[in-house]
Amino acid sequence: MTPIRHTPFRILSVAGMEICWLYAILLLAHHRACDQCLFIPALFLFYLAAFGFHRFIQKGNPLIRHVISWLVWLICAVLFAGFLSNEGFGFQLSWISALVRRVFSLASFPTWEFLTLAGSGVLWGCGKRLARIGGDGSVILSEFQFGTFMLLIVFFVASQWKLDLDGLVPITMIFFFFALSGLPANLLQGSGWALTGRKARWFAIIVCAVCLVLIAGLIVASIMKPDLMNQILSLVEAAARFAGRVIAKIIAFLMSFFPDPEPSKFDLPLPPSSGADRDPSFIARMFRIPESVRRVASMIVSGIWICLFLAAMWSLSSSLIKWLLQRVSLSNGMEVETLSGAFREDLLALLKAVVRNMDRLFSMFLGLFGLKRIRRIASPENVSVRSVYKQLLRWASRKGVPRPRAQTPGEYLDLLAKKLPGGYDEFSLITSGYIEARYSKASPPPGTIERIVASWKALRRKRGKSLNRQVR
Known part of the structure; x- marks a missing residue:
């Protein structure tokens, strides 16, 4: 297995953002689930240990490495929980059995032992993932989008439970620092510029700009107190009332030019002779919403607003990374062209993949009972x-x-013709049909799909002799 090559900016940015949102989740569990019983800084030793362990053993059988990794985690987690327990530290079987009973105790679930083991397992898995991530700079973008989603969930849950989480705002600021500095820095490193000179100046400008933005945000957050916000809102309300009075006077002045309407008489219907006057408050009692229903409704509405905000953030971050890629590519003499409808196609592909996975799971469920779809x-x-x-x-x-x-599909057609000779006609027909269906708004002519399906079947029949022997 070839070791994955990482850039320092990618590792530092992904690790920084991941540690921030993991710390926020552990802080929420620390205050809500176990009444401040977690030793959060020590838990992050599992994150660093997993990263170093998997960077050290990158060769060998993946299954064996996977089993050894989780076996090492289990031993370290049990020893860590035993070291922090009140009953001391040891290797007796009675101590291990007592720890297992406390982990799965339903009377006081979730116990701090369970949260410690679960948190260490999550951190170990994240460190393992950090050691094997690679590829392009989209890893940082995905981590930023997912981390923003997790931080918003933590803020929302903390506001609903009325928890005062110390350090949550600084952690969020650090998260955005790693995101805003890591994204462009990773792109600059991958652009082929020298390690000094222009690249160093651009990176210094990026760091200074990010620091200025974060400092300005902290200053604004410290200045905009609730009292000041109430004063600003009162001034806005007074200005709105003044504007409303001015508009009312203008309308009254214009209405003075119209003649007064002639008075007319209307015969009002007589009230019913029978029946006592009904208390109008029964309508309010009839439409009164219970407090529990209003609580659930407020959470649903807040969740909808959070989803809308996440969609806006997702679109904004995707547009930002696309713009940065264009700028870096254009600086190297390359040209980037956007495709219309690509986001819609990606969204449809995602939904189709979800449906296919659900269909596969449903088929597996029926297979357990000997049924077939x-x-x-x-x-x-x-x-x-x-x-x-x-x-x-x-x-x-x-x-x-x-x-x-x-x-592009055309370039891939040439590659297929070179690597898999003997099926150029089928490759060409399928590729041309795909290009026409992908980039043309007109529907395919009658018989096109039938010819493409027939070519695909004919191509699969050739796999035995004429193609496999000539694969390089």
């Missing part, structure tokens, strides 16, 4: 060109010819 064979009219092209990509990837992310 009746699946209809899709006709050529119901098979889209894109699904055929996706099957072609998976099939070619199994043959050892995966499609790089930055490669």
Whole structure:
């Protein structure tokens, strides 16, 4: 296995953001679940130990490394919990059995032993993930988006439970510092610039700008106290009332030019002779909402607003990283072109993947009882060109010819023709159909889908002799 090459900016940024939102979650559990019983700084030793352990053993059988990793965590977690327990530290079986009973005690669930083991396991898994992440700079963007989501959940839960979490605001500021400095710094490092000169100046400008933004945010947060906010709101309310009075006077002045309407008489219906006057407060009692229902409704409405805010943040961060990629690429003489409808297609692909996974789980559930689902064979009219092209990509990837992310369908067609000779006609027909369906608004001509499906079936029949022997 080839070791994954990391850049220091990527490791530092991802680790910093991950530690921030993990600390916020542990702080919430520390104040709510076990009445301040967790030793949070010591728990992060598992995060660092997991990162160092998995960076040290990157070769060998993945299954054996996985088993050894979690076995090491279990031993360290048990020893750590025993060291912090009130009954002392030892290796007797009675001590271990007592620890197991306290972990799974339903009378006082969740116990601090359970939270300690669970927190150490989560931190160990995150450190293991940090040791094997790689790829492009989108890892930092994904970590920023997910970390923002987790911090918003912590803030929302803390506000609903009325918890005063000390250090949550500084942790959030540190999180944004790692995010705002790590994203552009990682892009600058991957742009091919020298280690000194222009790159160093740009990185210094980025750090200074991020520090200025965070300092300005802290100053504004310290100045904008509730009393000052109430005064500002009272001034805005007074200005709105003054504007309303001015508009009312203008309307009254304009209405003075119109003649007064002639008085007219209307015969009002007589009140019913029978029946006592009913207390109008019964309407208020009838439509009164219970306090529990209003509490749940307020949480639902707050959750909807949080989802909308997260969607806006997700879109903003995606646009920001796209702009940074364009700037870095243009500085190297490259040109980036955006595709219309790409976000919609990605969202639909995500929803389809969720539906497929749910369908697979449902099929596995039926298989436990010896049942099989009746699946209809899709006709050529119901098979889209894109699904055929996706099957072609998976099939070619199994043959050892995966499609790089930055490669166009036309370039990939040339690669397929070179690596898998003997199927150029089928490759060309499927690729041209996909390009027309992907980038054209017009529907495919009649018979196109049938020819593409037939070409795909013919291509799969050739896999035995004419293609496999010539794979390089």
